[in-house]
Amino acid sequence: MITSVELKNWRSHAHTRLQFGKGTNLIVGIMGSGKSAVLDAICYALYGTFPALRRKSVGSEDIFRHGEKEAGVALEFSHGGKGYRVVRALRKSARGVEAAAKIYEDGKVLDSGQARVSEIVGEKLGVDFDLFNRAVYSEQNNIGYFLELEAGRRKREMDGLMGLDRFEDARANAVRVINRLEGERKVLEQRYDAARHGEIGKKLKEKKGLLGEEEKKAGDAERELQAKRKEADVAEKGLAEMRKMKERKERAGEALGKERARAEALEADLKGKEVGGEKAAVKRAELRGAEAEAERIGKEISVLEKEESSLSRNMGALENRAKNAERAAREKEEAKKKLEMILGGKSVKELEESEKRLELGMVELGSQAKSFIAEAEEMEKYLGGLDGKESCPVCGAELGKDKAVHLHKERAEIAKRKKGDAAELRKRLAEMEKELLHTKKVLREAAGAEGKARMEIEDVKGIAGELERAKRKAEAHAKGMAELRGKKKIAEGKAREILFTLREMEGLLEKKKSLEGARGRARELEREWGGIRFSAEEYDGLYSDVSKLRVECERADGKTREARRAIESLKEMVAGLGKEMGALEALKEDVRKRNGMLEQLVIMRNAIGETQAELRMELVEAINSAMNDIWPILYPYADYRQLRIAASEEDYAFEVYDGEWRRLEKVASGGERACLSLTLRIAMATVLAPEAGWLILDEPTHNLDKEAVQALAEALENKVPQLVEQAFVITHEENLMNSEFARSYRFSREKEAGGATAVEEL
Ligand SMILES: Nc1ncnc2c1ncn2[C@@H]1O[C@H](COP(=O)(O)OP(=O)(O)O)[C@@H](O)[C@H]1O
Numbered sequence: 001m002i003t004s005v006e007l008k009n010w011r012s013h014a015h016t017r018l019q020f021g022k023g024t025n026l027i028v029g030i031m032g033s034g035k036s037a038v039l040d041a042i043c044y045a046l047y048g049t050f051p052a053l054r055r056k057s058v059g060s061e062d063i064f065r066h067g068e069k070e071a072g073v074a075l076e077f078s079h080g081g082k083g084y085r086v087v088r089a090l091r092k093s094a095r096g097v098e099a100a101a102k103i104y105e106d107g108k109v110l111d112s113g114q115a116r117v118s119e120i121v122g123e124k125l126g127v128d129f130d131l132f133n134r135a136v137y138s139e140q141n142n143i144g145y146f147l148e149l150e151a152g153r154r155k156r157e158m159d160g161l162m163g164l165d166r167f168e169d170a171r172a173n174a175v176r177v178i179n180r181l182e183g184e185r186k187v188l189e190q191r192y193d194a195a196r197h198g199e200i201g202k203k204l205k206e207k208k209g210l211l212g213e214e215e216k217k218a219g220d221a222e223r224e225l226q227a228k229r230k231e232a233d234v235a236e237k238g239l240a241e242m243r244k245m246k247e248r249k250e251r252a253g254e255a256l257g258k259e260r261a262r263a264e265a266l267e268a269d270l271k272g273k274e275v276g277g278e279k280a281a282v283k284r285a286e287l288r289g290a291e292a293e294a295e296r297i298g299k300e301i302s303v304l305e306k307e308e309s310s311l312s313r314n315m316g317a318l319e320n321r322a323k324n325a326e327r328a329a330r331e332k333e334e335a336k337k338k339l340e341m342i343l344g345g346k347s348v349k350e351l352e353e354s355e356k357r358l359e360l361g362m363v364e365l366g367s368q369a370k371s372f373i374a375e376a377e378e379m380e381k382y383l384g385g386l387d388g389k390e391s392c393p394v395c396g397a398e399l400g401k402d403k404a405v406h407l408h409k410e411r412a413e414i415a416k417r418k419k420g421d422a423a424e425l426r427k428r429l430a431e432m433e434k435e436l437l438h439t440k441k442v443l444r445e446a447a448g449a450e451g452k453a454r455m456e457i458e459d460v461k462g463i464a465g466e467l468e469r470a471k472r473k474a475e476a477h478a479k480g481m482a483e484l485r486g487k488k489k490i491a492e493g494k495a496r497e498i499l500f501t502l503r504e505m506e507g508l509l510e511k512k513k514s515l516e517g518a519r520g521r522a523r524e525l526e527r528e529w530g531g532i533r534f535s536a537e538e539y540d541g542l543y544s545d546v547s548k549l550r551v552e553c554e555r556a557d558g559k560t561r562e563a564r565r566a567i568e569s570l571k572e573m574v575a576g577l578g579k580e581m582g583a584l585e586a587l588k589e590d591v592r593k594r595n596g597m598l599e600q601l602v603i604m605r606n607a608i609g610e611t612q613a614e615l616r617m618e619l620v621e622a623i624n625s626a627m628n629d630i631w632p633i634l635y636p637y638a639d640y641r642q643l644r645i646a647a648s649e650e651d652y653a654f655e656v657y658d659g660e661w662r663r664l665e666k667v668a669s670g671g672e673r674a675c676l677s678l679t680l681r682i683a684m685a686t687v688l689a690p691e692a693g694w695l696i697l698d699e700p701t702h703n704l705d706k707e708a709v710q711a712l713a714e715a716l717e718n719k720v721p722q723l724v725e726q727a728f729v730i731t732h733e734e735n736l737m738n739s740e741f742a743r744s745y746r747f748s749r750e751k752e753a754g755g756a757t758a759v760e761e762l
Pocket residue numbers: 010011012013029030031032033034035036037038062063064065066751
């Protein structure tokens with residue numbers, strides 16, 4: 001039971017609080033006074049939405065009373081012995097409308113959040129929004145509406161009202177899946193070729209058999225090959241051993257041949273030549289004698305050579321001395337001549353005396369000349385003092401003009417003469433200086449020449465005699481040396497000759513020795529050759545055995561390879577066939593699976609249909625039964641005694657009974673239909689949502705005549721409370737106001753002024 005509802009800024013309501021009681025609650029008011037808004041608010045409080053909002057013909061922002069930013073609803077109800085309070089608050093923000101919700105149970109918070117609160121309400125009441133919308137608060141469930149629809153649509157809508165449309169959806173879904181699966185199966189079946197499947201199976205078996213055979217063949221061939229290879233290996237090893245022997249024997253034979261040939265050649269060389277060791281010894285002694293002779297002579301020669309070289313050194317010195325003495329004599333002679341020429345018949349003494357004289361004369365003349373010049377200068381000075389004056393510059397005595405002139409003339413002449421004398425003296429002085437220099441030069445040269453003219457000279461003739469003696473001695477030496485050299489040459493020639501013969505002898509001796517060696521080695525090789533065991537016959541036999549075995553191996557190998565190739569190609573074939581087989585089997589499996597699924601789905605589809613039909617029958621029966629209980633209570637006349645919904649595969653028919661069943665739309669008046677609508681509404685509410693015990697009727701007087709309104713008022717007042725716990729009736733019909741209800745309110749509103757809903761409880 002809903003005990004109260006409170007609206008804040010909800011549509012035309014600024015703040016409205018209504019209390020409700022058990023039985024029928026009535027709200028009367030003019031059109032647009034805000035009655036339906038209360039029902040929407042109740043629905044919103046319970047489920048967070050209401051039909052128009054769900055349909056989106058109204059947005060949540062339209063809920064707010066114009067100009068308001070916050071709105072809300074609070075609803076209180078009791079159920080199962082407990083009291084509940086639901087509060088939902090709405091707020092406009094930049095992000096849109098935000099909604100908060102909270103539910104209390106007996107004053108304690110149960111949970112919060114829009115969805116969570118709605119869920120809890122649904123659980124507690126056993127009625128969710130969907131059922132509430134169909135059974136309790138249906139906007140479109142008057143009979144008139146249903147009667148006007150065509151059969152199929154009416155059936156759908158009625159099914160919807162009873163909640164049977166969900167089966168329809170499930171069925172349709174099942175059918176869609178079935179159709180899709182059938183389509184797929186068809187395609188798969190077209191792709192699947194059963195004949196080909198059988199054929200491939202046969203081929204596969206056949207090829208697998210062949211493969212087994214080839215594998216056996218390959219195994220046999222391989223074993224044979226292995227055996228032959230082992231045999232060939234053994235034979236080849238034996239052959240290799242023999243080949244080694246053969247090669248050794250050949251090498252020994254070759255070496256023997258070479259040694260024999262060498263001995264033969266040596267024998268040929270030594271044929272007719274007799275050589276003994278004693279003869280060679282004699283020759284060697286001879287050679288030693290000859291060599292010693294040559295050596296002795298060589299020593300003699302070297303003594304002479306030493307002497308010779310000292311002699312020739314001595315001769316060189318003597319020659320030099322002779323040459324120097326000759327040159328010195330020549331120079332002495334020349335110096336004597338030169339001295340004579342320099343002195344020019346005078347002696348050195350004389351020249352030295354004239355040198356002294358000249359030096360003394362020059363001193364004397366020099367001082368004389370100096371005094372002449374001093375005198376002349378004195379005179380000139382006096383003359384300078386005399387110029388233009390008539391007194392003596394020396395004593396200052398008056399002279400007179402004439403005397404002065406005369407004195408001037410006289411003195412000038414003296415000065416001139418003195419000057420001339422000084423110049424003369426100077427000339428003579430220069431001549432004397434020249435002469436003095438010359439005398440000094442002659443004296444210097446004479447001193448040099450005199451030294452040379454007086455030097456001592458060696459005896460050239462003595463030196464020449466000495467040189468002559470030395471030359472003779474050297475000649476005698478050269479003669480002796482030539483003789484010795486000739487002797488030495490002879491001795492050396494003899495030694496060479498002996499050496500040659502000795503060499504020849506030694507060569508022969510060497511050959512003899514070689515011959516002995518070669519003979520010995522040949523004997524040894526002969527022994528070795530004889531000792532090597534080798535049989536050409538045996539070798540040839542084994543060689544041909546190996547060749548044969550090799551050919552056999554190749555043949556076996558060829559066979560193995562062939563079998564292998566066959567196996568490979570068979571395997572490829574088997575793989576290809578296997579692949580195709582796999583694909584065909586997968587296809588077959590797909591078809592099989594789809595068939596299975598289809599079978600299941602068809603069963604399910606039929607089950608859904610059957611369940612739906614059964615449920616429909618049950619519901620219709622229950623509704624019919626409820627309607628027949630309600631009808632006599634609501635309907636004031638006795639003409640139609642019974643009514644029913646006749647459900648068939650195609651339609652729901654509303655029928656009334658007046659001794660005969662008749663189609664409602666063919667017989668009933670508007671009022672009768674309205675009465676029937678109410679009956680249907682109550683029946684639906686009690687059958688579909690008995691737990692809630694609510695009935696909400698919005699404008700139920702529509703189409704009713706005065707009497708029917710009266711009957712409705714009577715029913716709402718006295719009879720409906722017997723059928724449902726609580727009813728909410730909204731109407732503009734003032735005539736309903738005269739009855740006694742649990743609660744009655746009158747809504748009014750100054751619509752033109754945009755006023756809020758005003759509530760008055762009656
Ligand atoms: N958000 C709103 N704010 C104010 N008034 C509104 C708002 N929404 C609708 N109305 C006014 O409310 C009235 C409709 O309310 P409603 O409950 O349907 O009236 P009634 O059911 O009584 O005829 C209209 O007159 C409309 O102008």
